[in-house]
Amino acid sequence: MMVDVEFSDDQARLNVDKIHLFLTHHSSWAQGISKATVAKSIAHSVCIGGYVEGEQVAFCRLITDHATFANLVDVVVWPDYRGLGISKLLMQQVMAHPSVADVRRFTLATSDAHGLYQQFGFGFVDKPETLMQIYKPDIYQNKPQTEVLS
Numbered sequence: 001m002m003v004d005v006e007f008s009d010d011q012a013r014l015n016v017d018k019i020h021l022f023l024t025h026h027s028s029w030a031q032g033i034s035k036a037t038v039a040k041s042i043a044h045s046v047c048i049g050g051y052v053e054g055e056q057v058a059f060c061r062l063i064t065d066h067a068t069f070a071n072l073v074d075v076v077v078w079p080d081y082r083g084l085g086i087s088k089l090l091m092q093q094v095m096a097h098p099s100v101a102d103v104r105r106f107t108l109a110t111s112d113a114h115g116l117y118q119q120f121g122f123g124f125v126d127k128p129e130t131l132m133q134i135y136k137p138d139i140y141q142n143k144p145q146t147e148v149l150s
Contacts, residue, residue, distance in 0.1 A: 003084050005058070006051045007093045011042060014049050015056045022076055024140075028111065030074070032140035041074075046099045050077070050090055057081040058090050062099055070100045072108040087113070091120050
C-alpha cells in the first residue's frame with residue numbers, strides 16, 4: 001500500500017501533544033518524559049514531521065550545529081503507518097536536509113533499526129574507545145514534573 005506523505009521542517013506544524021504521548025508511553029528511550037522537556041527539545045532542534053492528509057504520522061529531531069556535528073534522535077513512525085516505507089522516506093528527508101549537509105560526524109543510537117540506517121551510510125563506530133558518554137536512562141522517571149519552559 002502506497003501512501004502520499006508530505007514532509008516539513010516547520011516546527012509550527014508539529015503536534016507536540018502527539019509526540020509527547022508517543023515518547024512518554026510508547027518509546028523505549030523516553031518513558032516518562034515531560035511535555036515541557038519535549039517542547040524544549042523541539043525548540044532547540046531541527047525537526048522533520050511527516051504528514052498524511054494533514055495528520056502527523058512521523059517525526060524526528062536533528063541535534064546539530066549545522067557545520068561539524070549532528071545527532072539523529074526520536075525517529076518515530078506512528079504504529080498505524082508502519083510498514084508503508086515511511087521510515088525510509090523520512091530518512092531520505094533527513095539526509096537531504098541542509099542542516100546536516102556538511103557535517104563531519106553524524107551519529108545516532110538504535111537498538112533495532114540498524115538495517116534502515118545502514119542503507120543511508122551509517123555504520124558501527126570504528127574506534128568505540130574514543131567515544132565517551134554520560135548516560136542517565138531513568139532520568140525522566142526520577143525528575144519532578146514541575147519543569148518550566150525556558
